[in-house]
Amino acid sequence: MxxxxxxxxxxxxxxxxxxxxxxxxxxxxxxxxxxxxxxxxxxxxxxxxxxxxxxxxxxxxxxxxxxxxxxxxxxxxxxxxxxxxxxxxxxxxxxxxxxxxxxxxxxxxxxxxxxxxxxxxxxxxxxxxxxxxxxxxxxxxxxxxxxxxxxxxxxxxxxIASAADGCLDxxxxxxxxxxxxxxxxxxxxxxxxxxxxxxxxxxxxxxxxxxxxxxxxxxxxxxxxxxxxxxxxxxxxxxxxxxSIIKDNLSQQVCVITNVKETLAQVGFLLPESLKSQIKVEAISVSLSKNDSCLQNIISGQCYNFVCVNDKRWAIQETQELVDVLEKSNIPLLYPVVLILDPLLLQETVNSAAAVIMALIKDRNPELIGQLLVA
Amino acid sequence: MxxxxxxxxxxxxxxxxxxxxxxxxxxxxxxxxxxxxxxxxxxxxxxxxxxxxxxxxxxxxxxxxxxxxxxxxxxxxxxxxxxxxxxxxxxxxxxxxxxxxxxxxxxxxxxxxxxxxxxxxxxxxxxxxxxxxxxxxxxxxxxxxxxxxxxxxxxxxxxIASAADGCLDxxxxxxxxxxxxxxxxxxxxxxxxxxxxxxxxxxxxxxxxxxxxxxxxxxxxxxxxxxxxxxxxxxxxxxxxxxSIIKDNLSQQVCVITNVKETLAQVGFLLPESLKSQIKVEAISVSLSKNDSCLQNIISGQCYNFVCVNDKRWAIQETQELVDVLEKSNIPLLYPVVLILDPLLLQETVNSAAAVIMALIKDRNPELIGQLLVA
Incomplete structure (x- = not known):
């Protein structure tokens, strides 16, 4: 709200x-x-x-x-x-x-x-x-x-009221x-x-x-x-x-971010489709290195969950740029931001990726930030 | 108990x-x-x-x-x-x-x-x-x-007692x-x-x-x-x-299992030492493929958390064997068994490994079973 x-x-x-x-x-x-x-x-x-x-x-x-x-x-x-x-x-x-x-x-x-x-x-x-x-x-x-x-x-x-002797009155x-x-x-x-x-x-x-x-x-x-x-x-x-209630409240929506390479386009479509059964999904394609206005709109809408689908095996730099954008945003980022970077994501594993994403969003465990998870 | x-x-x-x-x-x-x-x-x-x-x-x-x-x-x-x-x-x-x-x-x-x-x-x-x-x-x-x-x-x-008009009596x-x-x-x-x-x-x-x-x-x-x-x-x-209370109760102890290769011996020592500040630790060295009596003793002691430190990059089979032993054990395995297999674990990252292990044990998220996590 x-x-x-x-x-x-x-x-x-x-x-x-x-x-x-x-x-x-x-x-x-x-x-x-x-x-x-x-x-x-x-x-x-x-x-x-x-x-x-x-x-x-x-x-x-x-x-x-x-x-x-x-x-x-x-x-x-x-x-x-x-x-x-x-x-x-x-x-x-x-x-x-x-x-x-x-x-x-x-x-x-x-x-x-x-x-x-x-x-x-x-x-x-x-x-x-x-x-x-x-x-x-x-x-x-x-x-x-x-x-x-x-x-x-x-x-x-x-x-109940007790009597002076500690028994039920x-x-x-x-x-x-x-x-x-x-x-x-x-x-x-x-x-x-x-x-x-x-x-x-x-x-x-x-x-x-x-x-x-x-x-x-x-x-x-x-x-x-x-x-x-x-x-x-x-x-x-x-x-x-x-x-638990606060975590629940924070798990109502997710923003799936993809860059626009063709090989990823299909995953960028299928993953949000799979997530939609459990959570409200915003899906956008952005160049992360720019301070994208579409992303800014979503941030100002107080979405707390961001999933990044990327096609480079160790695209740490791009991910770090996204983290920077989120941290510089005006929303109070009170909670661990969950970011997943999974170059091995294949079409047939989209459902399992969605399950892992949901688990991460619901647990919000900061110890897992930066881990490479396989769907 | x-x-x-x-x-x-x-x-x-x-x-x-x-x-x-x-x-x-x-x-x-x-x-x-x-x-x-x-x-x-x-x-x-x-x-x-x-x-x-x-x-x-x-x-x-x-x-x-x-x-x-x-x-x-x-x-x-x-x-x-x-x-x-x-x-x-x-x-x-x-x-x-x-x-x-x-x-x-x-x-x-x-x-x-x-x-x-x-x-x-x-x-x-x-x-x-x-x-x-x-x-x-x-x-x-x-x-x-x-x-x-x-x-x-x-x-x-x-x-408080209310009167017929819905006001405080x-x-x-x-x-x-x-x-x-x-x-x-x-x-x-x-x-x-x-x-x-x-x-x-x-x-x-x-x-x-x-x-x-x-x-x-x-x-x-x-x-x-x-x-x-x-x-x-x-x-x-x-x-x-x-x-949350049940998870807390289940997070009181952990069993760290290593096979006995020399390179791992030190990690098998250091990791339990690091975990000990947060949790009761049983550390054993076993050949996972055998139905080890030492492991059986720990299982019958109702430990619910097992961490496996292994030196093969994808030693899925050995891990699966451990899961089989646990599932066949007489304890009611009501909760996700957390298994970590981390060949990249180095001595200097033992504390970060301990932090990840504690996070996994406390969250008990079954969706993360089988993931390779890096300390």
């Missing part, structure tokens, strides 16, 4: 977002907080920021991080070219961090750079990388109407309850009022913004059924899942 | 297990119920069965499947050499399926093959592949003492509640009595065995804190996570 120019927000309201990213990630194991764990080479928080900045009608994105990670976060913003992002120092709990994020829109003394107060503020998590515009839009619309709104999901497990009827997920959205004045009113106990032990809006502003949040991709990266297995 | 001979159960009780595997997997999307989805080529249910059969003191494992999947399940049992497993036809809900599984221990007319009634019965899910003996043992011990017991986990999300204080997971265990007579007593409404709409024991037998189950690996495969992302 392309970043777009600023569009109109649902209902014409002004909207900004706060992403708390101050967690320590202790459930994950390991020293790196989960929001800074790399997935396909890129920190998780960067995916969440990208998901927000792709939504053109979100004006400002405030990322709240703990003091020791402010420089790390600023580096991430620069490296991945994030726009409209303000980094704010967090507190010692989730609620305190969100409160700090909100203050940037309201309290001049809190930040050197006071941001325009939005009508509606979205609160999302740095560790939920896959949020789509559709659910964000629904939650914002519902917040405008009801004052507060949040995405929910069915419970996966039955929820009672179990909840699963159908009557929901898991509260993110994104949530609020009329700014409501959630800011709630945070100003709430007690230290709420700030230190609470987990639920919807609860604060209810308790301090008598606002019953509208609950919006979300999709399965809203889940939160909590455990190591969730990082694995996130990586 | 090796399957062991029958050992003593915790507390000396007799123990059997029931695995409901009748679900339709509608939350996963796709036509195949999740318990039959292949992960690294092997159905998920087979991993759960294996986890149970590795525990030597579990006498019988009853797998309950829907009528249309009985033949599929029997094929799986045969293919993966599962022992002590009885397949039983399930009902239309989870509780009805579990009840059917229990009847095999109690009602002669229900099955041609009445199983010995255990003192304690474990109930586990076919879609929780990673359960370890330690937690099963704890739950069985607690069930012996308290009549019922179940594994629990902290809640990942806040749980109230949120639960997360710390007071737990997610009820599997395995659970019961004194057989208690859970069987509960199922006999319970209403059609319970059987059709209930989700929680601990609840039945409480409601019909006044038994407050002991709650046992479980580990993060007890999670249930529910969504497609969970299949991705399961696959």
């Amino acid at each position: 392309e970043p777009r120019g600023r569009g109109a927000a649902p209902g014409g309201v002004s909207v900004s977002a706060v992403l708390p990213a101050g967690g320590s990630g202790e459930r994950l194991g390991g020293a790196t907080p989960k929001q800074f764990c790399a997935v396909q080479g890129r920190p998780l928080v960067s995916y969440a920021v990208r998901a927000m900045e792709r939504i053109s009608w979100i004006s400002d994105i405030v990322v709240v991080v703990s003091p020791e990670n402010i420089e790390t976060m600023k580096t991430i913003i620069e490296k991945y070219g994030h726009k409209r992002v303000t980094v704010v120092e967090g507190g010692i709990t989730r609620h305190r961090s969100i409160f700090n994020g909100l203050k940037v829109f309201a309290e001049n003394e809190f930040s050197s750079h006071l941001l325009q107060k939005p009508e509606v503020v979205i609160i999302h998590d740095a560790v939920r990388p896959f949020v789509e515009e559709d659910i964000v839009s629904k939650v914002v619309m519902a917040a405008k109407e009801h004052g507060a709104a949040g995405a929910i999901r069915p419970l996966v497990s039955t929820v 009672h179990s909840l009827e699963r159908a009557r309850y929901r898991a509260s997920e993110m994104p949530q959205a609020f009329l700014f004045d409501i959630i800011y009022e709630a945070y100003q009113q709430c007690t230290d106990y709420d700030l230190d032990y609470g987990t639920e913004c919807l609860h604060l809006a209810l308790k301090y502003c008598k606002t019953n949040a509208k609950l919006v059924e979300g999709t399965a991709d809203l889940w939160k990266v909590t455990y190591k297995r969730d990082l694995y899942a996130a990586e | 090796e399957p062991r001979g029958r050992g003593a159960a915790p507390g000396g009780v007799s123990v059997s297990a029931v695995l409901p595997a009748g679900g339709s997997g509608e939350r996963l999307g796709g036509a195949t119920p999740k318990q039959f989805c292949a992960v690294q080529g092997r159905p998920l249910v087979s991993y759960a069965v294996r986890a149970m059969e590795r525990i030597s003191w579990i006498s019988d494992i009853v797998v309950v499947v829907s009528p249309e999947n009985i033949e599929t399940m029997k094929t799986i049992i045969e293919k993966y050499g599962h022992k002590r497993v009885t397949v039983v036809e399930g009902g239309i809900t989870r509780h009805r399926s579990i009840f059917n599984g229990l009847k095999v221990f109690a009602e002669n007319e229900f099955s041609s093959h009445l199983l010995q009634k255990p003192e304690v019965v474990i109930i586990h899910d076919a879609v929780r592949p990673f359960v370890e003996e330690d937690i099963v043992s704890k739950v069985v011990m607690a069930a012996k003492e308290h009549g019922a017991a179940g594994a629990i986990r902290p809640l990942v999300s806040t749980v 109230h949120s639960l204080e997360r710390a007071r509640y737990r997610a009820s997971e599997m395995p659970q265990a019961f004194l057989f007579d208690i859970i069987y009595e509960a199922y006999q007593q319970c209403t059609d409404y319970d059987l059709d709409y209930g989700t929680e065995c601990l609840h039945l024991a409480l409601k019909y037998c006044k038994t407050n189950a002991k709650l046992v804190e479980g580990t993060a690996d007890l999670w249930k495969v529910t969504y497609k992302r969970d299949l991705y996570a399961a696959e």
